[in-house]
Amino acid sequence: MPGSLRGTRLAVALASVLMLLTTVAACGSSGSTGDADAAKPAAPGKAWPVTVTHKYGSTTIRSEPKRIVTVGLTDQDSVLALGKVPVGTTEWLGGYKGAIGPWAAGKASGAATPTVLKDTGTGPQTEKIAALRPDLILAVYGGLTKAQYTTLSKFAPVVAQPKEYNDFGVPWQKQTEIIGKALGQEAKATSLVSGVEAGIKAAAAKNPAFAKASAVVATPYEGTFVFGSQDPRSRVLTGLGFSLPADLDKVIGDEFGANISKERTDLLDTDAIVWIVSDTAKDEAKLHKDALYADLKVAKQSREVFIKETSDYGNAVSFVSVLSLPYMLDRLVPQLAAAVDGDPATKVPAPAA
Structure with missing residues (x-):
């Protein structure tokens, strides 16, 4: 210059x-x-x-x-x-x-x-x-x-x-x-929160299987990066009724998420896993080439939800705001429902347009 x-x-x-x-x-x-x-x-x-x-x-x-x-x-x-x-x-x-x-x-x-x-x-x-x-x-x-x-x-x-x-x-x-x-x-903010929370509760009520299932959010970033209980994405899952892996926060520490070692691949063996990826097909194939991951029930039974991080849906998943949540839930809830329906033959659907 x-x-x-x-x-x-x-x-x-x-x-x-x-x-x-x-x-x-x-x-x-x-x-x-x-x-x-x-x-x-x-x-x-x-x-x-x-x-x-x-x-x-x-x-x-x-x-x-x-x-x-x-x-x-x-x-x-x-x-x-x-x-x-x-x-x-x-x-x-x-x-x-x-x-x-x-x-x-x-x-x-x-x-x-x-x-x-x-x-x-x-x-x-x-x-x-x-x-x-x-x-x-x-x-x-x-x-x-x-x-x-x-x-x-x-x-x-x-x-x-x-x-x-x-x-x-x-x-x-x-x-x-x-x-x-x-x-x-303040009053309007409280009302907005109540409205979105009502939508989350309604989704949970329509899907009682969520309350009996575990789930986790992860991304294949520099290995495997898993989001902890204080991350907004994880809070969406718990808000819907899912439980998180018992040792998750112990492994992650005082952070919103962290990379996990191969020895803790067991943290991914939940009833459903939400993967935030750059390329759904390529990243899914790469994950399934990993012997440790491919041997997990969540992978064998196709209980995985793959979300392209650069799509509008993927961006909404990461935003987790009072405005993005309804948009996100319209797409995520049907995918999670398919993942935990107990039938390995069920294919997790593509997100709604």
């Missing part, structure tokens, strides 16, 4: 940062629960101010946010479900316009397409976030470090991931409720 262009871009970014630093007090700030203004109750009939606790303390949002940036990888779905469209979203999966999946696209119709940010492995794109002039930054489904949280808090109130869960381990219900509180819409 020519030096003059680089210098111009840097000057613009620094100017934006300085402008935001002088106005941050007007649009809200992060602080401890001891903040005097935060301690004052909201006036009757008004939501503001609200204080949200998280991994790094608490954040007070003093007025209704208008320019929301989502750093959490799936936080945009909760924002959209609550009737607002972010000005900036962080891309994770799918390469969708505005980082909004097909299960949520209808919620953004008529609004400006959000600017898409990228997490390249070094954390949020600070300068681009600052240039969007946010008045709220959401990082609920994420893994912000303390340093990243502190830096972003210079531009707007930041709601980081909750401390009760592993990074990237917040349940979709809690995620929706936290974002609902931050947006002054």
